[in-house]
Amino acid sequence: xxxxxxxxxxxxxxxxxxxxxxxxxxxxxxxxxxxxxxxxxxxxxxxxxxxxxxxxxxxxxxxxxxxxxxxxxxxxxxxxxxxxxxxxxxxxxxxxxxxxxxxxxxxxxxxxxxxxxxxxxxxxxxxxxxxxxxxxxxxxxxxxxxxxxxxxxxxxxxxxxxxxxxxxxxxxxxxxxxxxxxxxxxxxxxxxxxxxxxxx
Numbered sequence: 001x002x003x004x005x006x007x008x009x010x011x012x013x014x015x016x017x018x019x020x021x022x023x024x025x026x027x028x029x030x031x032x033x034x035x036x037x038x039x040x041x042x043x044x045x046x047x048x049x050x051x052x053x054x055x056x057x058x059x060x061x062x063x064x065x066x067x068x069x070x071x072x073x074x075x076x077x078x079x080x081x082x083x084x085x086x087x088x089x090x091x092x093x094x095x096x097x098x099x100x101x102x103x104x105x106x107x108x109x110x111x112x113x114x115x116x117x118x119x120x121x122x123x124x125x126x127x128x129x130x131x132x133x134x135x136x137x138x139x140x141x142x143x144x145x146x147x148x149x150x151x152x153x154x155x156x157x158x159x160x161x162x163x164x165x166x167x168x169x170x171x172x173x174x175x176x177x178x179x180x181x182x183x184x185x186x187x188x189x190x191x192x193x194x195x196x197x198x199x200x
Contacts, residue, residue: 057138058172058192060162065177066145067094068105068126075181076120083107088130095137104130108144121186123147124178142193145178157189 057064069092072078078089088104104127126143128135137143148154154175161173171192178185 057140058174058190060158060174063175063177063187064095065179066126066143067179067182068092068124069094069181070105079105079107079122088125088127090131093126093128093137100128100135100137102131103128103135109146109149121147123149124188140192142195144191144193145176145188146191148187148189154187154189157191161191 070089071091072089075089075091082089083106086106088106090102091105093100093103106125107122108125109123124143124145126145127141128137128143129141135141146157148157151157158173158175161170164170165172171194173189173191175187176190178188
């Protein structure tokens with residue numbers, strides 16, 4: 001009984017002292033560990049992520065053309081067979097006259113793949129560092145091209161991320177035009193991959 005009483009008294013004493021001990025610890029300002037794309041808002045307590053800078057991959061004022069070139073004649077069948085496995089097939093990607101060889105390409109998404117019926121406008125994942133781990137496009141190693149399935153405006157994702165960025169850390173997004181083996185596949189939402197690069 002005495003041991004139980006002493007344990008209770010010790011627990012209570014620690015419970016009362018802990019807030020005071022925490023106040024005495026040296027405090028590092030929150031902003032010291034933030035990535036360059038984030039800052040504290042004017043109120044000093046709201047975390048704000050900066051919008052896409054001009055002339056970057058996610059510049060919302062630019063509609064870039066991404067050109068995929070597959071050497072395989074059965075590239076579509078290979079992509080379809082690999083859907084859901086995470087396996088890529090090789091292609092070359094050209095952006096603004098610069099070719100990035102041997103990128104990994106696969107179909108991505110769930111409903112954006114399964115609910116498109118016979119449409120060939122699928123969503124794509126492109127890994128620039130699939131073969132060359134140092135290869136990146138404007139600092140980014142992975143591209144997510146979303147087909148805006150069930151969004152006739154093609155605006156929902158890009159607009160949502162644009163607005164949400166004022167309140168929470170959010171992927172960058174804009175629109176791009178995609179061509180495959182010289183054929184126009186239309187406009188896609190280009191959404192930043194959620195990985196370590198997002199907060200770097």
